[in-house]
Amino acid sequence: MLSSAPPARSFLQKRVVTERKSEAVGFADLSRVVQLLQDPLSSSLKERQIFILRKVVKRCQHGFLLRDLADISKILNLCAEKVTDHPEYAKILCDLLQICGLPFLKEKASDETRFAAVATDCVSQMGYLMRIPLTEVRQQICASVMSFYSHNTHTHSSDGVYPTHVDYRGLMVERSGLAETLVMSMALMEKQLSIKLRLLQTLQILSRTSEVNCRVMLRAQAAQKICFHMSECDPTGPVLFRCSEILWNLLENGSRDELTAQLSNTDCIASLKEAFLHQLLNGFRHYDRQLRNDLLVLLSLIASNPSAPLIESGFVKHLTLFVTFPELKSHNPLVRNLKLSFNHEDFEMKKLLLNVIVVLSRDLAALQLFKEGRVMLGLMLLIKPRAPEPGSRCSWTPGQQEELQLQALACLISLAPLMLDDYMTCQGNTLLLLLLDWCLQEDSFSGRGHSFHGSGGQGGKKAQMRYCVRVLRSVVSLDLEALRQDLCDQGAIGQLLGVLRWFIGRPEAEDAVSLEIQIDSQFILSVLCEGDMHRKELFGSDGVEMLIQYLSLDAALIFSGLGHNKLLLSTVDCVWSCVVGCFGTEDVFVAGGGVDLLLQRLQLSPRHMLIALIGTLLELCESPRAVTRVQCWRGQRDVTAPQLLLQIWRSEEEETGLMRDRHGVIADVKRPVVSRPQDDPSSTSSSRDVSSAVRDVWENLRANIYCIFWKLGFEQLSGLSAEDLVTLSIIRRYLDFKVGEVLHEVRAELLSEGATPVSSDEEALKSLRQVSDDTVQNVRSLQQSILGRQQQEELREEKRLYEEIGFTHKQREIAAEAWRSYVARTSNYSVLKEFKRLREEGSTSDAPSEPALEGPETQHTLSDQ
Incomplete structure (x- = not known):
């Protein structure tokens, strides 16, 4: 026993020396700190570990370098593992997390790209630490995330080290999926109101401008999870406000369809409805009214989803009460003590309620509730022209009243055709005609705040007239003779x-x-x-x-x-x-x-x-x-009606691809008037029960032109050119050509079905087709004869023109010869003398006489020459 004591003391001494050497490290190498925390024998040196960690906190109080983030992540994980059994590590962990809220530091410009993956992992690790069941740790995580993601500028005093830009930090947060992790951690804080509020504030900041964060939050069912917390007991109200703001951010920056789908369940609708009713009935501040309107917008968004159980949740039934308030009196407890201040927020709520009923009108069950709630009567009271009550505080202002009137008219465009019984019961036609008459009066007050529905009609009552006529159009479009007769009885035609x-x-x-x-x-x-x-x-x-x-x-x-x-x-x-x-x-x-x-x-x-x-x-x-x-x-240009119609016929033939030669003569004798649409397989397959030749008659205007010429008379037309006559010959036989097309279709259909007609029918069909072919040949021959007559006429005209040209040239030659003779006589006396002698000798001859040279007129002419 005594011999073993010195080696034990030697081991402890070596251990102390190692600890002191690690303390001497300048904490630039954090891997030694990680080794110290991971050493299984270091549990007895808890104070030394805490001391070293405090040194790390003090040394890195201005932020962590990007190259050290891998070791920092390990240190955070090791502290998180120890904090359960050793609460002393909680303070160190909070200090480290507080530093994580500062911008990461870079030594080179390339550090941001080089250590991007490490920075992403470190940010993601902050979210995973929400599993630690300590209030102060979770509070610090939320505070650090908000500080890290904020747009505040952080400076650093050390030379050569610079903080990363806010855009870089935001990119790291987006790549890390931190928002999704925080959403999933909400399930751990059901009974911790303060931490929940802090977490909601963090999610609000993360979703404020980032589409990526909103997308990953929706992927974690954020809308549904946050909506569940809206109806929780919250005397101060910030939870409801934070939840509403987050949902708005998800709506603006995320997928609207995904958000609507997550909120369209019974629990979410019940939570939203309860929160809305609480704000409506108990809220009295400006802030409460704004929050109430925001909730109503979210409910309107859910109403656009046909599968949303709004009716089952009872929201639509409550909605009908609020839509008709204060126009209709009710003894329902929900509205009996409801007071409106008629301020801007109440006005916006009224417009939102009117918008919701239009969205819900697609559901027949909702329409039945609207009938029970007398929604149509409430709309009629809104559109009724009323003079503003001066000095009254319990009513809308003239501008607000006018905007509500326009929006009620816009609602009627959709609701009136769906609720015709209520429309007729409320005498909708009479009220609309009275409103139309009011719009034409010059002495009623002019328009003020038409808002969206008054675009293009400000300064007058043109917007009211526009929507009034729209409502009338929507109801007369229905095939209901009683409604149309009622309109006529009310004088709608004259009005x-x-x-x-x-x-x-x-x-x-x-x-x-x-x-x-x-x-x-x-x-x-x-x-x-x-x-x-x-x-x-x-x-x-x-x-x-x-x-x-x-x-x-x-x-x-x-x-x-x-x-x-x-x-x-x-x-x-x-x-x-x-x-x-x-x-x-x-x-x-x-x-x-x-x-x-x-x-x-x-x-x-x-x-x-x-x-x-x-x-x-x-x-x-x-x-x-x-x-x-x-x-x-x-x-114009003295064109007659037949010439105009013939020109339109030719243009229509060009548009439909009919075969004609350059003179307008029929080129395809088998298909004289078959247009391109008749050869289209898609149009033929869509109407197999109707002959393509017959369908072509009512689908183009050539049949109408044929009927007009039939009314005018083909023999009574004059002043037509050869081109017009060629076209007219086709028009005259248009109906015969169509009969030939029908016969051709009958023959083709029989062959396609494999049916063989009896000999008499075959002979009759053959003779009819022969008559049709002969008709085409006759028309073609007539066209060629018309062109031949035109050609002969052109040749005769050309010959006559050439004769006129020759006669003109001959006259010019005679005149030129006479002039030359005249000049010779006036310039040469011997020629003049000879001319006189010849004239005296042949005074009885037929030679043309020349004007005398004597006299003042002749002398004047010669002097001019």
């Missing part, structure tokens, strides 16, 4: 004509909002008058005068890009629906020059507008007066 007359001739009628109002008004008139003779008579001469004024628009406006082309199309549609079919209205339209204006537009309009114009013109040609006007019309 809409008054709206259109109000815009005619006004300079402010050229903007987009005014054009939209006019187009919608004409559409409503077209729907109301279509197929009803009595309503067309109500449209009458006033409506015809209005249409003629719209058809007289400057052609330059149609191509201006402002929307006048749509206005022209709606005008033509109005002519079709409100004029055509009523003899008295048609006569007024023709007498007012309506047919001439349609032909004018036909000459100047682009191709996509020709179908409507030619179709309307065809319907009007049922009247003999309209036919006479078409025959007498002359357009």
Whole structure:
């Protein structure tokens, strides 16, 4: 026993020497500190380890070098392992974490790239330390993360060492996935309100501007986990505020669909609803009202998800109470003691509630709750024009009231067609027509704060008129005759004509909002008058005068890009629906020059507008007066209506790829009028139950041109060129060509189905096809004869022209010879003397006589020469 004592003392002495040498190290080599902490025999030297760690903290108090981060991570892990059994390490761990909150230090510019992976691991390690069940450690981790990620500038006093930039630190945090780790650590702090609040503040800072952090947080189901904490008992309110801010950050910087999907469950909706109701009923501060509106926006976002159980959670039922408050009185406890301050936050809440019901209107169950909650009546009360009460604090301001009126009208555009029974019960047509009449009055107050719904209509009531007409358009588009009849009984036709007359001739009628109002008004008139003779008579001469004024628009406006082309199309549609079919209205339209204006537009309009114009013109040609006007019309460059129609026919053939030679003669005798769309397999397969030849008739305007020529008479056309006559020969036989196409399709269908017709049917089909082929050959021969006559006429004209040219040259030669003779006589006396002798000798001859040289006139001419 005594002999073994000295070796023991020797071992301890060596150990002490080793410890002192490690203390002498300048702490530049942190790996020795790691070895000291990892030594299994060092547990008895706890004080020495703590002493060394304090030295490390003191030496690195300005921040850790990037090259030392690997050892720092190991030191943090070792301290975390020891802190459970030895609480003394908690203070050291917090000190080290506090230093981690400072910017990492670099000695060279390349250190940031060189040690990027090590820095990422170190930042990630900070998040993993949240597993330590100590309040002070978790508090320090949150504080260090916020400090590290903040935009504050940290300086360092040592020479040659510089702090890393804030952008670099943010990149390290994003790469480390620290935000995801912190979200997952929320489950460890269910009963620690102070730490939870600190953690929420940290997540709020991390998600404020970084899309990467928001994406990894959503990957960890952050929206759902944070929403669960919103309804927890929190007397001071910061938890609710932090949670709301984080959700807003995720909405702005993350995936909206992912956020909506995570919040669309019963627990999240119940938590949001409870928090919203608490803020609505108990909040009285400006801050509380803003937070309430933020929660309502999140609920609106969830409402856009069809699978969200909003109805099952009871939120929609409560929503109907708040939407109609304070317009409708209710004895429900939720709104019985509810007071609105009618300030800006309450106004924003009202607009958000109106927006939510539009989003929820896609659900039929929600519509049933809206009916029970009398939402339609509340909207009608909002749109009703009311004069502001001066000095009243218990109502909206005039500007707010006007904005709510516009938003209620915007809601009706979606809700009125879905809740027609309530709409009719509340006399929606009457109220809208009264509002339209109010908009046309000059003495009511002008517009103030139209906000989004009043774009383009500030300073007046054009925005109200716009949305009012939109609502009427949405309801008349439904095939409900009772509603249309009610509109007509209320005088809608005359009132809409008054709206259109109000815009005619006004300079402010050229903007987009005014054009939209006019187009919608004409559409409503077209729907109301279509197929009803009595309503067309109500449209009458006033409506015809209005249409003629719209058809007289400057052609330059149609191509201006402002929307006048749509206005022209709606005008033509109005002519079709409100004029055509009523003899008295048609006569007024023709007498007012309506047919001439349609032909004018036909000459100047682009191709996509020709179908409507030619179709309307065809319907009007049922009247003999309209036919006479078409025959007498002359357009630009003295073009007649038949010439214009023939030109359009040729253009249509070029567009559809019909085979013609350079003179317009039929090139393919087997397919004289088969267009390119008929050969398209996709269009043929989509309508196998309809013949492609028959379908081609109603899908292009050539059939309408054929019908117009049939009304005008093919034999009564004059002033046509040979090219026009060639085209006219095709038009005249257009229907026969289509019959031939149908026969060809019948034959092809029989062959494709393997059916063999009986001999009599085969013979009949063969004879009919032969007749069709003969018709094509006859038309082709007629075209060639027309061209031959034209060629002969051109040859005769050319011969006559050459004869005129020869006669002109001969006259010029005679005149030149006479002039030369005249000059010779006046310049040579002997020639003059000889000429006189010859004239005296042949006074009875047929030689042409020359003017006498004597006299003052001749002498004057010679002197001039």
